[in-house]
Amino acid sequence: MIKRLVITGYKQHELGVFDEKHPGILYIKKALKNELVPLLDDGLEWVIISGQLGVETWAAELVIELKSTYPQLQYAIITPFLEQDLKWKDTNKEKYQTICQKADFQTSVTKRPYEGPWQMMEKNKFVIRNSDGLLIVYDEENEGSPKFMKKLAAQYAERHDYHIISISADDLQMIAEEEQQNQWPDA
Structure with missing residues:
Protein backbone atom coordinates (compact mmCIF):
# COMPACT_ATOMS: atom_id res chain seq x y z
CA MET A 1 0.00 0.00 0.00
CA ILE A 2 1.21 3.47 -0.85
CA LYS A 3 0.66 5.92 2.01
CA ARG A 4 3.34 8.47 1.02
CA LEU A 5 3.84 9.25 -2.66
CA VAL A 6 6.44 11.47 -4.30
CA ILE A 7 5.25 13.22 -7.47
CA THR A 8 7.73 14.68 -9.93
CA GLY A 9 8.30 15.17 -13.62
CA TYR A 10 9.44 17.70 -16.11
CA LYS A 11 9.94 21.35 -15.32
CA GLN A 12 7.61 23.58 -17.31
CA HIS A 13 10.36 24.90 -19.61
CA GLU A 14 11.35 21.30 -20.47
CA LEU A 15 7.81 20.84 -21.80
CA GLY A 16 7.77 24.18 -23.61
CA VAL A 17 4.97 25.42 -21.35
CA PHE A 18 5.34 29.12 -20.63
CA ASP A 19 1.69 30.03 -20.13
CA GLU A 20 -0.73 28.76 -17.47
CA LYS A 21 -3.44 28.47 -20.16
CA HIS A 22 -1.45 25.86 -22.12
CA PRO A 23 -3.76 22.86 -22.81
CA GLY A 24 -0.98 20.42 -21.89
CA ILE A 25 -1.37 21.36 -18.22
CA LEU A 26 -4.95 20.06 -18.25
CA TYR A 27 -3.80 16.75 -19.75
CA ILE A 28 -1.01 16.35 -17.21
CA LYS A 29 -3.38 17.09 -14.31
CA LYS A 30 -5.91 14.60 -15.70
CA ALA A 31 -3.20 11.92 -16.01
CA LEU A 32 -2.07 12.60 -12.43
CA LYS A 33 -5.66 12.46 -11.19
CA ASN A 34 -6.24 9.14 -12.99
CA GLU A 35 -3.34 7.67 -11.01
CA LEU A 36 -4.05 9.44 -7.70
CA VAL A 37 -7.75 8.65 -7.22
CA PRO A 38 -7.31 4.83 -7.03
CA LEU A 39 -4.36 5.35 -4.65
CA LEU A 40 -6.50 7.67 -2.50
CA ASP A 41 -9.28 5.09 -2.42
CA ASP A 42 -6.62 2.60 -1.32
CA GLY A 43 -5.27 4.68 1.59
CA LEU A 44 -2.87 7.29 0.17
CA GLU A 45 -2.32 9.96 2.83
CA GLU A 61 -2.81 22.44 -7.45
CA LEU A 62 -4.51 19.11 -8.14
CA VAL A 63 -3.98 17.92 -4.56
CA ILE A 64 -5.54 21.16 -3.26
CA GLU A 65 -8.59 20.42 -5.45
CA LEU A 66 -8.75 16.77 -4.34
CA LYS A 67 -8.66 17.67 -0.63
CA SER A 68 -12.37 18.60 -0.76
CA THR A 69 -13.23 15.01 -1.75
CA TYR A 70 -10.39 13.34 0.16
CA PRO A 71 -9.95 15.27 3.43
CA GLN A 72 -7.29 12.80 4.66
CA LEU A 73 -5.01 13.89 1.81
CA GLN A 74 -2.07 16.08 2.80
CA TYR A 75 0.92 17.34 0.92
CA ALA A 76 4.45 18.26 1.82
CA ILE A 77 6.90 20.50 0.03
CA ILE A 78 10.45 19.33 0.69
CA THR A 79 12.91 21.56 -1.12
CA PRO A 80 16.57 20.75 -1.77
CA PHE A 81 17.68 24.16 -0.44
CA LEU A 82 16.29 27.35 1.08
CA GLU A 83 14.86 30.15 -1.07
CA GLN A 84 14.59 28.03 -4.21
CA ASP A 85 12.29 30.67 -5.73
CA LEU A 86 14.82 33.49 -5.20
CA LYS A 87 15.56 34.05 -8.89
CA TRP A 88 12.13 33.18 -10.27
CA LYS A 89 9.82 35.63 -12.06
CA ASP A 90 7.27 37.33 -9.82
CA THR A 91 4.30 35.40 -11.27
CA ASN A 92 6.07 32.09 -10.58
CA LYS A 93 7.03 33.24 -7.07
CA GLU A 94 3.38 34.10 -6.34
CA LYS A 95 2.19 30.71 -7.53
CA TYR A 96 4.88 28.98 -5.47
CA GLN A 97 4.04 31.02 -2.34
CA THR A 98 0.35 30.12 -2.69
CA ILE A 99 1.21 26.42 -2.90
CA CYS A 100 3.55 26.76 0.10
CA GLN A 101 0.88 28.50 2.19
CA LYS A 102 -1.56 25.65 1.55
CA ALA A 103 0.96 22.87 2.23
CA ASP A 104 0.48 20.71 5.31
CA PHE A 105 4.23 20.48 5.84
CA GLN A 106 7.26 22.27 4.43
CA THR A 107 10.99 21.97 4.98
CA SER A 108 14.34 22.11 3.21
CA VAL A 109 16.62 19.06 3.21
CA THR A 110 19.89 20.99 3.45
CA LYS A 111 18.59 23.99 5.44
CA ARG A 112 20.82 26.42 3.53
CA PRO A 113 20.71 28.44 0.28
CA TYR A 114 21.80 26.94 -3.04
CA GLU A 115 25.37 25.68 -3.02
CA GLY A 116 25.41 23.05 -5.75
CA PRO A 117 23.75 20.12 -7.53
CA TRP A 118 24.55 17.83 -4.59
CA GLN A 119 21.58 19.40 -2.78
CA MET A 120 19.16 18.06 -5.41
CA MET A 121 20.66 14.59 -5.05
CA GLU A 122 20.31 14.74 -1.24
CA LYS A 123 16.67 15.83 -1.61
CA ASN A 124 15.99 12.97 -4.05
CA LYS A 125 17.52 10.41 -1.67
CA PHE A 126 15.61 11.83 1.29
CA VAL A 127 12.17 11.82 -0.34
CA ILE A 128 12.61 8.34 -1.79
CA ARG A 129 13.72 6.93 1.58
CA ASN A 130 10.69 8.58 3.22
CA SER A 131 8.01 7.47 0.78
CA ASP A 132 6.39 4.31 -0.52
CA GLY A 133 6.32 5.20 -4.18
CA LEU A 134 7.01 7.60 -6.99
CA LEU A 135 4.57 8.97 -9.57
CA ILE A 136 6.64 10.46 -12.38
CA VAL A 137 5.72 12.19 -15.62
CA TYR A 138 8.61 11.10 -17.77
CA ASP A 139 9.24 9.72 -21.20
CA GLU A 140 12.39 7.64 -21.73
CA GLU A 141 12.74 9.03 -25.28
CA ASN A 142 12.82 12.65 -24.05
CA GLU A 143 15.43 12.91 -21.34
CA GLY A 144 15.23 15.74 -18.88
CA SER A 145 15.70 16.54 -15.23
CA PRO A 146 13.38 13.74 -13.98
CA LYS A 147 15.80 11.07 -15.22
CA PHE A 148 17.91 11.40 -12.07
CA MET A 149 14.93 10.77 -9.77
CA LYS A 150 13.71 7.88 -11.92
CA LYS A 151 17.13 6.20 -11.87
CA LEU A 152 17.53 6.63 -8.11
CA ALA A 153 14.00 5.31 -7.46
CA ALA A 154 14.63 2.28 -9.70
CA GLN A 155 17.84 1.49 -7.79
CA TYR A 156 16.00 1.87 -4.47
CA ALA A 157 13.14 -0.35 -5.71
CA GLU A 158 15.60 -3.18 -6.40
CA LEU A 172 -0.65 12.04 -22.21
CA GLN A 173 -1.41 11.76 -25.93
CA MET A 174 -4.24 9.29 -25.19
CA ILE A 175 -5.73 11.67 -22.62
CA ALA A 176 -5.46 14.59 -25.07
CA GLU A 177 -7.27 12.56 -27.74
CA GLU A 178 -10.00 11.51 -25.27
CA GLU A 179 -10.49 15.12 -24.16
CA GLN A 180 -10.73 16.32 -27.74
CA GLN A 181 -13.24 13.58 -28.55
CA ASN A 182 -15.33 14.56 -25.53
CA GLN A 183 -15.37 18.18 -26.74
CA TRP A 184 -16.37 17.18 -30.26
CA PRO A 185 -18.27 13.84 -29.91
CA ASP A 186 -19.69 13.94 -33.46
CA ALA A 187 -16.44 14.79 -35.20
Missing part, protein backbone atom coordinates in the same frame (compact mmCIF):
# COMPACT_ATOMS: atom_id res chain seq x y z
CA TRP A 46 0.60 12.15 1.70
CA VAL A 47 1.85 13.59 -1.57
CA ILE A 48 5.42 14.88 -1.48
CA ILE A 49 6.84 17.39 -3.95
CA SER A 50 9.90 19.63 -4.01
CA GLY A 51 7.94 22.56 -5.40
CA GLN A 52 9.73 22.96 -8.69
CA LEU A 53 7.78 24.68 -11.45
CA GLY A 54 5.99 22.35 -13.84
CA VAL A 55 4.60 18.91 -13.02
CA GLU A 56 5.19 19.37 -9.27
CA THR A 57 3.32 22.67 -8.95
CA TRP A 58 0.49 21.35 -11.13
CA ALA A 59 0.35 18.29 -8.88
CA ALA A 60 0.09 20.56 -5.82
CA ARG A 159 16.24 -3.50 -2.65
CA HIS A 160 12.99 -2.22 -1.12
CA ASP A 161 9.21 -2.49 -1.56
CA TYR A 162 8.95 0.70 -3.61
CA HIS A 163 6.43 1.42 -6.33
CA ILE A 164 7.17 3.46 -9.46
CA ILE A 165 4.27 4.69 -11.55
CA SER A 166 5.20 6.38 -14.83
CA ILE A 167 3.12 8.62 -17.05
CA SER A 168 4.62 8.68 -20.54
CA ALA A 169 4.13 10.92 -23.56
CA ASP A 170 1.89 8.19 -25.03
CA ASP A 171 -0.31 8.26 -21.91
